[in-house]
Amino acid sequence: MRYLHIANARVINPQTQTDEITDVFVADGRIATLGRRPDAGEIEHTIDATGQWLIPGLIDLGGHLPEPGYSQKGSIASETEAAARGGFTHICSLPDTKPVADTSAVVKLILEKASKAGFSRVLPLGAMTQDLAGEQLASMYTLSEAGAVAMSNARRPVRNSYVLRRLMEYAATYDIPLFLNANDLSLSDGGCMHEGPVATRMGLPGIPETAETIALAQILLLVEQTGVRAHISQITCRRSVSMLQQALENGLRVTADTPLANLLYTHEAVTGYDSLYNVQPPLRSERDREALVQAVARGELAISSNHSPHEIAAKKAPFSDAEPGMSQYDAFLPQAMTLVSREELTVEQLVRALSATPANVLGLSQSLTEGADFNAVLYDPRDEYTLTASEMASGGHNHPLLNRTVAGKVAQVFLEGCRIC
Template sequence: MRYLHIENARLIDPASNLDQVTDLYVAEGRIAAIGHKPAGGGIELTIDGQGKWLVPGLVDLGAHLPEPGYAHKGTIASETRAACSSGFTHVCSLPDTKPVTDSSAVVKLILEKASKAGYSKVLPLGALTQGLEGEQLASMFTLHEAGCVALSNARRPFKDSYVLRRVMEYAATYDIPVFLSANDIALSAGGCMHEGPVATRMGLSGIPRTAETIALAQMLLLIEQTGVRAHISQISCARSVAMLQQARNEGLSISADTALANLIYTDDAVNGYNSQFNVQPPLRSESDRQALLAAVNSGELAISSNHQPHEVAAKKAPFADAEPGMSMFDGFLPLALQLVERGELSLTALIRATSTLPAQIAGIEQGLVEGQAFNAALIDPLLERSFRRSELLSKGRNSPLAGQTLKGAVSAVFIEGHQVF
């Protein structure tokens, strides 16, 4: 048997309480040994991990992959390559494609294109309702059987609470996980940023926190009633954190994530009407950011990318009219590592929130444990990377990092033992 040997790397896996400098051996796509050479066989390739971290591959719980339908914004190949550059081995793709991911044919197309590209594995999220229109239930069981790890309506609204209840009841019957976004469309309609002093000063329509918390309250009650396996995607405010904590204390089993942008930026970033910071959910206040960081540190929240690539023209309109979203894959890792460098997140919490916790939510195995599939990222925490707009791997040109140089870069990414980046 021939082994891939990674030597002298710092292995970090929060799920198994592993944090030590040691060697790791891989054979036939799986971790054969940690800390000692297997008895038989020889070394096929040795990679020097001195000064680097070897961590379980990152898993993204919510990215907008434009293909099919919006190839001018990006393709599955371009965006999963960009995801690999930040250490993602798996990416959950939202169903707001064109056509919508509400049929097994679209699911098959996405999986085929991702397999052909050969970068991050794509885990499709199927549509909860036909065409994401929020009225008629999609063929949920068929989508799950076709390969969807969960079902979602992206940020599209449901017609009413009755449809939402029916969706949950059906999903609970077949034990299909659902990913839900808390957004009261009536309260958020017309808004383009967080409702607060900054929005007032700039004369922009705001989105109040209650647009999220009122919708979340409704969802929590229906989750309790139906018993569905539910995940709340991309919460943005402190009150939502408190509501989820209370629900868990009362025995409700529910997971949630927040977008990296909401951990890095606040609504102050909108000053100057910079449309790069027009995102949904909106960037909120510093107190909200601190509450989200605390929840990540305590293991209550995962971190998602909310990657949404756009062409230059999509962000050229005035702030309120620009298409919302950030291209996050290219700079996800160095941005996240800034939080560690500033002491706002522990390194263990960051890896847990971007790898082992989202893997658990998505229902996949991910960890540095003997016998498990070797899905991992080798990271050089000191290597600097410059983010020139023309050199971004994503086709999206709406990156907040364009023109910056940051520390922290991926040296290699492995999926089932194969180096893909």
């Protein structure tokens, strides 16, 4: 047996509440031993990880891949490479491609291209409705058989409560998880930022919190009625956190995540009409941001990327006309570590929200324990660099840290023992 030896790493594993400096030995893609040399075999390669952190690989519960259909924004290869550089071993791709991921052929194409690229593993989300139109149910069972891990309608609306109920009943029959976005289009349509004093001062159309909370109430009531496994994607409001807490207390099969941008920024960032901060769902108030951070700290929310790469022209329009979204994969982990440097989250809480919690949503195991697949990130908190467009892997340069100094760097990423970054 030949081993990869990672020496003197600070191993942080939220699932076992481990935080210690130790050695890790890897063979055949799995962790053979922790803290002790194997009884037999030889060391093929040693990595001196002194001063570096070894954490479970990050899992993203929702990112936009521009392929197929939007080659001007990037490709599956470019975005999965960017994801790997950000610390992700697995990413859930949203179905709003062109054509939409509502057939097994599109799902298989995405999987084939991701496998050929050889970076982060893509876990496709299939479309809940045909062409994401919110009217006719897609063949969710067929999509699941083709490799889709769950179903989503991205942020596209479902026509009415009756259709949503039928979607849930269909999914519940086959125990297919649904990724649902809480967004009442009749309240949010035409809005481009959080409805509040900043939007009023800037003369921009707002999106009220009730656009999320009314839709969330509808979803939770139908989840209770149908018994479907539901994941609420990208919540942004303090009131939504309270509603989810009550749903969990009532025994509903629900989980949820929030985008990293909503943990780092508020609607105040829009001041100056910087279209970089035109995102959907919108950045909310400081009170909302604090409630989301506290929910992450309690283990109630996962953190997702909501990665949305765009070409320059898409973001150069006036604020309300610019395409919403941020490119997030490059430098994702160092950016997320800002929450630790602010002392709003501990390292263990952050890593849990980026690995163990999303793994539980997907029914995966992501842990640094003996016998587990070696899906891991070596992170160097001492490194520092400037993120430039030429160094980014993503085709979208609409990144909040572009041309800024980044504190901390992903040194290496491993997927089932193979280095992908």
